[in-house]
Amino acid sequence: MSRKPVQIMETVLRDGHQSLAATRMRLTDMIPVLEQLDNMGYFALEAWGGATFDSCLRFLGEDPWERLRTLKSHLKKTPISMLLRGQNILGYNHYADDVVTAFVKKMVENGIGVIRVFDALNDVRNLEVAMKAAKESGAHVQGVCVYTISPYHTVESYIKLAHQLVERGADSICIKDMSGLLRPYIAHDLVKALKADPKVGVPIQLHTHYTSGMGSMTYLKAIEAGVDVIDCALSPFALGTSQPCTETMIAALEGTEYDTGLNRHALKESVLHFANVKKSLAADFNLKTSFDVDTNVLDFQIPGGMLSNLFNQLKEQGIEDKYQDLLEEMPRVRAELGYPPLVTPTSQIIGSMATFNVMLGERYKMVPREIKDLARGKYGKTPMPVDESVREKIIGNEPIIDYRPADDIAPQMDLLTKQLAEKGYPNASIEDILSYALFPEVALKFFEKNR
Amino acid sequence: MSRKPVQIMETVLRDGHQSLAATRMRLTDMIPVLEQLDNMGYFALEAWGGATFDSCLRFLGEDPWERLRTLKSHLKKTPISMLLRGQNILGYNHYADDVVTAFVKKMVENGIGVIRVFDALNDVRNLEVAMKAAKESGAHVQGVCVYTISPYHTVESYIKLAHQLVERGADSICIKDMSGLLRPYIAHDLVKALKADPKVGVPIQLHTHYTSGMGSMTYLKAIEAGVDVIDCALSPFALGTSQPCTETMIAALEGTEYDTGLNRHALKESVLHFANVKKSLAADFNLKTSFDVDTNVLDFQIPGGMLSNLFNQLKEQGIEDKYQDLLEEMPRVRAELGYPPLVTPTSQIIGSMATFNVMLGERYKMVPREIKDLARGKYGKTPMPVDESVREKIIGNEPIIDYRPADDIAPQMDLLTKQLAEKGYPNASIEDILSYALFPEVALKFFEKNR
Ligand SMILES: [Co+2]
Ligand SMILES: [Co+2]
Numbered sequence: 001m002s003r004k005p006v007q008i009m010e011t012v013l014r015d016g017h018q019s020l021a022a023t024r025m026r027l028t029d030m031i032p033v034l035e036q037l038d039n040m041g042y043f044a045l046e047a048w049g050g051a052t053f054d055s056c057l058r059f060l061g062e063d064p065w066e067r068l069r070t071l072k073s074h075l076k077k078t079p080i081s082m083l084l085r086g087q088n089i090l091g092y093n094h095y096a097d098d099v100v101t102a103f104v105k106k107m108v109e110n111g112i113g114v115i116r117v118f119d120a121l122n123d124v125r126n127l128e129v130a131m132k133a134a135k136e137s138g139a140h141v142q143g144v145c146v147y148t149i150s151p152y153h154t155v156e157s158y159i160k161l162a163h164q165l166v167e168r169g170a171d172s173i174c175i176k177d178m179s180g181l182l183r184p185y186i187a188h189d190l191v192k193a194l195k196a197d198p199k200v201g202v203p204i205q206l207h208t209h210y211t212s213g214m215g216s217m218t219y220l221k222a223i224e225a226g227v228d229v230i231d232c233a234l235s236p237f238a239l240g241t242s243q244p245c246t247e248t249m250i251a252a253l254e255g256t257e258y259d260t261g262l263n264r265h266a267l268k269e270s271v272l273h274f275a276n277v278k279k280s281l282a283a284d285f286n287l288k289t290s291f292d293v294d295t296n297v298l299d300f301q302i303p304g305g306m307l308s309n310l311f312n313q314l315k316e317q318g319i320e321d322k323y324q325d326l327l328e329e330m331p332r333v334r335a336e337l338g339y340p341p342l343v344t345p346t347s348q349i350i351g352s353m354a355t356f357n358v359m360l361g362e363r364y365k366m367v368p369r370e371i372k373d374l375a376r377g378k379y380g381k382t383p384m385p386v387d388e389s390v391r392e393k394i395i396g397n398e399p400i401i402d403y404r405p406a407d408d409i410a411p412q413m414d415l416l417t418k419q420l421a422e423k424g425y426p427n428a429s430i431e432d433i434l435s436y437a438l439f440p441e442v443a444l445k446f447f448e449k450n451r
Numbered sequence: 452m453s454r455k456p457v458q459i460m461e462t463v464l465r466d467g468h469q470s471l472a473a474t475r476m477r478l479t480d481m482i483p484v485l486e487q488l489d490n491m492g493y494f495a496l497e498a499w500g501g502a503t504f505d506s507c508l509r510f511l512g513e514d515p516w517e518r519l520r521t522l523k524s525h526l527k528k529t530p531i532s533m534l535l536r537g538q539n540i541l542g543y544n545h546y547a548d549d550v551v552t553a554f555v556k557k558m559v560e561n562g563i564g565v566i567r568v569f570d571a572l573n574d575v576r577n578l579e580v581a582m583k584a585a586k587e588s589g590a591h592v593q594g595v596c597v598y599t600i601s602p603y604h605t606v607e608s609y610i611k612l613a614h615q616l617v618e619r620g621a622d623s624i625c626i627k628d629m630s631g632l633l634r635p636y637i638a639h640d641l642v643k644a645l646k647a648d649p650k651v652g653v654p655i656q657l658h659t660h661y662t663s664g665m666g667s668m669t670y671l672k673a674i675e676a677g678v679d680v681i682d683c684a685l686s687p688f689a690l691g692t693s694q695p696c697t698e699t700m701i702a703a704l705e706g707t708e709y710d711t712g713l714n715r716h717a718l719k720e721s722v723l724h725f726a727n728v729k730k731s732l733a734a735d736f737n738l739k740t741s742f743d744v745d746t747n748v749l750d751f752q753i754p755g756g757m758l759s760n761l762f763n764q765l766k767e768q769g770i771e772d773k774y775q776d777l778l779e780e781m782p783r784v785r786a787e788l789g790y791p792p793l794v795t796p797t798s799q800i801i802g803s804m805a806t807f808n809v810m811l812g813e814r815y816k817m818v819p820r821e822i823k824d825l826a827r828g829k830y831g832k833t834p835m836p837v838d839e840s841v842r843e844k845i846i847g848n849e850p851i852i853d854y855r856p857a858d859d860i861a862p863q864m865d866l867l868t869k870q871l872a873e874k875g876y877p878n879a880s881i882e883d884i885l886s887y888a889l890f891p892e893v894a895l896k897f898f899e900k901n902r
Contacts, residue, residue: 183702183703183705183706184671184703185707212699212702213667213686213689213690213695213696213698213699213702214667214699214702214703216664216665216667216668217667217668217671217703220635220668220671220672221671235664235743235744235745235746236743238664238743238744239664239690239743239744244664245664245744245746247664247744247746248663248664248665248744248746250746251634251663251664251665251746251749252634252635252665252668254634256636264746265750268747275743290741292686292687292689292690292726293686293689293690293696293698293699294686295686295696295698295699295701295702295715296719298702299716
């Protein structure tokens with residue numbers, strides 16, 4: 001019983017409802033149980049970032065910064081964790097360094113304690129500015145290994161990535177498995193290797209989704225291999241496409257050498273509360289909140305929902321008989337483009353490219369801009385090089401960006417401040433300028449009603 | 452890689468829909484995919500017994516015997532498994548030996564290959580007649596250890612029970628965890644002990660429910676301890692209060708020394724099919740088919756649904772403030788009654804007794820007949836003796852049945868045959884007589900329409 005307790009990060013306030021309720025949980029749905037959650041002894045409460053920022057402004061009429069301050073005022077003991085897409089902040093394009101830096105500093109000032117920062121390609125250059133700002137702000141900086149399956153993504157490649165993250169100041173490492181691809185015994189080997197490596201030397205946290213149904217088994221084997229923190233959601237927002245269940249993981253480990261020490265019974269009211277919240281979100285926003293597990297995700301690394309969308313696209317064109325071709329084309333396209341992890345938006349991009357290839361009967365005849373940008377190195381370095389002949393076909397002899405992509409982006413804060421002043425907000429706070437930077441139209445609409 | 456593959460028993464045709472769709476799956480919902488399931492290489496397909504027999508006659512207008520014959524005609528390679536409540540057959544009272552014997556012989560004649568036989572108290576005397584008939588019929592006889600948590604139910608007590616089952620001819624042992632109480636590391640130790648005991652020496656099968664969310668982890672640790680067969684349901688009828696998911700367990704073990712060797716991709720059509728079946732059952736019978744995991748079951752060993760029923764009973768009496776007393780009273784009553792496993796109907800019986808005790812303010816003032824019968828030994832031997840003073844209070848000096856309870860029951864088949872003749876069915880088949888024996892009113896109504 002010498003092992004230190006496994007810790008839990010609770011995701012019900014962010015990934016739980018992002019996964020099962022279209023990110024529609026409102027601040028008022030959270031407040032009644034914040035004190036109870038704060039008293040639990042969680043490693044952290046994930047409650048900000050990801051899609052919540054956009055959803056606040058776009059759908060809920062909430063100021064995400066104000067939400068953060070309110071959360072912080074109730075959470076006096078437990079750090080608030082957030083998810084950051086590196087140089088993309090919370091979007092899908094790179095921002096200027098001064099915007100990234102200002103965003104990180106402002107969110108820490110407003111209450112964030114743990115910053116989980118990832119890049120869709122695992123290109124650490126896209127994390128550097130955010131990590132530096134986070135370190136300077138005094139937050140806990142968690143560097144991410146985005147988990148995926150490919151010939152490139154071996155245990156060794158993840159060890160190397162972890163070294164790069166630690167060199168850049170990561171206080172801990174998160175293995176982020178967005179689609180539930182990480183199998184139990186693979187997780188065991190990966191965590192074991194990371195824990196054994198003296199150059200890593202920081203706590204390891206594991207994040208998975210229950211999509212394929214393996215999530216709890218994957219945690220269990222990772223725990224046996226020494227993982228320090230696991231991400232879980234309270235039962236009403238667990239399983240399906242969300243995280244493994246908090247109460248279940250606590251219970252499974254009770255009385256073992258891995259005991260979390262958390263008191264499952266102290267969660268009873270919160271569980272009842274969120275069961276009602278789920279019902280009300282489902283009713284108010286007309287949401288489907290329960291999903292069967294689906295192991296197809298293991299074969300194509302993209303969730304079943306996207307597969308049926310692609311099938312329907314083919315059907316609309318009257319070529320649904322090419323569906324099998326499409327299923328085979330997708331991994332081929334991914335390989336030729338250097339095995340990017342399939343996370344939003346790469347999964348959609350690869351899916352579209354494969355669909356074009358199959359529909360037109362000629363490969364890379366029509367090529368979406370995003371594919372060209374990927375080949376140009378505009379998103380960063382792909383895990384393996386883009387196939388030479390494919391690159392030539394889609395961008396010819398165009399120069400390849402072999403430096404940090406954001407080096408090309410001039411500072412933006414002054415310009416944004418000026419723009420916002422011209423739109424009628426000369427005294428906009430830095431927070432409002434940042435909201436405008438990230439989601440200009442949505443933020444302006446929000447300001448019209450609320451400023 | 453020397454270990455032999457883990458085998459899977461598929462439960463979608465019985466426990467899957469009994470757990471998630473009120474046992475309403477119709478034969479026509481099964482037929483389209485029987486051939487595909489038959490070709491999978493499952494250890495067995497559980498498709499009969501449990502509540503299906505009653506449901507066929509009562510709700511679906513189907514003859515359960517005819518269903519069995521039709522299933523058998525499609526399932527040429529894979530044995531059909533069924534669940535038998537020992538001397539209770541498929542009900543909650545003991546039947547005469549000649550009825551039990553005739554039932555077992557007829558079901559094997561009509562197509563059953565594997566008989567899983569259990570007694571709610573783990574009293575093997577209640578299994579003897581059924582096991583003997585099953586052995587004589589040539590079926591695979593699986594003896595059950597009903598899993599529960601109590602000071603009596605140690606690994607040693609289960610080893611002892613397994614010995615008794617093997618002595619009576621069990622071809623394999625099933626650990627049956629009805630409510631998802633079995634924790635992963637406990638399962639590991641239990642399976643390990645059973646596998647290591649030379650006097651057990653038969654394959655070990657594990658049956659659990661996902662109620663508390665631990666099911667897949669429990670299987671994984673049991674597999675590491677050497678379990679031979681696990682019970683799983685296809686994804687549309689998995690998780691919630693049903694079994695762990697077939698495709699998930701196959702996937703989690705792929706490429707490991709425990710690989711099932713089953714081809715997950717060959718299940719694709721069946722999965723799509725059953726997803727539609729679930730939708731149609733939910734619509735046709737107005738069913739709720741999805742349930743959040745609920746770890747409360749671990750504390751009271753009864754599912755959350757029954758807890759809320761008890762709470763509502765108290766509320767109707769205006770004494771909902773006694774709910775906490777009730778929660779504490781239930782384990783006390785269970786202890787005093789000798790720690791019976793909480794399975795239908797013992798869970799309901801204990802629940803009612805505890806409710807009376809709390810409502811009336813005096814313990815064992817009003818006592819349901821079933822509690823008296825339990826104390827009388829009418830259901831069999833309780834794991835531990837009934838508390839002396841409680842027994843005296845509820846049945847005074849009445850004699851205790853210390854022999855096999857069914858020894859008191861005279862043969863019934865001739866009488867039943869005569870009764871049925873008088874009701875207008877002089878040429879009733881043995882199968883119809885047995886249907887009438889088990890569910891007299893329901894069977895008669897069915898015969899009126901169908902004979
Ligand atoms: Co996530
Ligand atoms: Co069951």
